[in-house]
Every structure is written in C-alpha cells, then in structure tokens.
Amino acid sequence: MCRRVHRVAFTAALAATAGCTSVRSSALALNGDDPTPLASAPCASCVPTTLGSDVAQAVEKRLTELKAQGGPCSSYAAVLERSYRNGRIVIRPFMWRVGSQLTSGEATPNGDMILAREIDPLNVGVRTVGDLLWTLEHEAAHVAFKLGNGVTEDRANDYVRACK
Numbered sequence: 001m002c003r004r005v006h007r008v009a010f011t012a013a014l015a016a017t018a019g020c021t022s023v024r025s026s027a028l029a030l031n032g033d034d035p036t037p038l039a040s041a042p043c044a045s046c047v048p049t050t051l052g053s054d055v056a057q058a059v060e061k062r063l064t065e066l067k068a069q070g071g072p073c074s075s076y077a078a079v080l081e082r083s084y085r086n087g088r089i090v091i092r093p094f095m096w097r098v099g100s101q102l103t104s105g106e107a108t109p110n111g112d113m114i115l116a117r118e119i120d121p122l123n124v125g126v127r128t129v130g131d132l133l134w135t136l137e138h139e140a141a142h143v144a145f146k147l148g149n150g151v152t153e154d155r156a157n158d159y160v161r162a163c164k
C-alpha cells in the first residue's frame with residue numbers, strides 16, 4: 001500500500017506540519033503569562049512528530065539485525081538509521097490518500113519519510129508495530145536502491161522480505 005509521491009506533494013505535507021508545530025511552540029512560549037495557554041486547545045491538523053517508544057525500540061532492534069545481515073539489508077538499514085537518528089520520520093495519525101490509493105508511507109530521495117501510525121480513525125484492521133516497521137523498511141529500500149513508482153513496489157518489498 002505504500003507508494004512514493006513526488007517532492008511537491010511531500011513538501012506541502014511537511015509545510016503543514018511545520019506550520020502546526022510553530023503555532024504550538026509560540027503558544028508554549030506564552031505559557032508563563034497566560035493562564036489559558038493556547039497549547040491546551042485542540043489542534044485538528046497537528047500530527048505526532050515522534051515515534052512511540054514501542055516503535056522506536058522496534059526500529060533500534062531491527063537496525064541492529066539488518067546491519068548484522070550485511071549486503072542490501074545493511075544498505076537500506078543505513079538509510080533508515082540516518083532518517084531515524086536525524087528525526088526525519090514524520091508520523092501521521094492515519095493513512096492518507098494519494099490519488100485513488102490509500103498510502104501508509106512516503107519517502108523522498110533525501111531521506112525524509114512520512115509514516116501512517118494507524119489505518120483510519122477506527123483503525124479497522126489495525127496496523128501493528130510490525131506493519132510500521134515493514135513500511136519504514138520499504139521506504140528505506142526505495143531510497144537506498146533508487147526505486148521509483150510502479151513495478152518497483154514489488155522490488156522494494158522483495159528487499160524487505162529477503163532481510164526478514
């Protein structure tokens with residue numbers, strides 16, 4: 001279900017996130033003077049920007065395993081690790097639409113990644129930590145091996161499958 005989109009769409013998504021973050025930051029800065037901080041107001045467009053501890057632990061474990069396997073596994077692990085350590089993985093609460101398809105992950109060649117935590121607000125079907133890891137590894141394979149859209153979806157999945 002993952003696919004890559006071109007940089008313009010990705011930048012727009014990041015811009016929306018960044019704008020939201022800056023609003024929250026300025027609201028927090030006012031906390032000392034304002035008894036009713038804006039930060040407590042709901043922000044419908046805000047998305048979590050960090051991985052949950054369960055996912056972070058799973059990523060750390062997988063990075064160790066992938067690097068130990070060497071070859072293509074450690075090649076895409078290096079991409080994933082760089083994105084992970086540099087905080088370039090943005091989490092969205094749910095999957096999103098790109099054209100007619102639901103998307104669980106996107107990546108750009110520079111290593112920016114967006115990952116869906118759940119499928120939808122009801123989380124029908126449930127995305128497990130294993131699903132999240134698969135998406136991250138799939139996106140890292142896209143970047144590491146310069147795989148574009150279309151038939152390369154299968155190739156990206158083949159890399160991940162071979163490293164399990």
Ligand SMILES: [Zn+2]
Nearest residue numbers: 002003004153
């Ligand atoms: Zn893909």
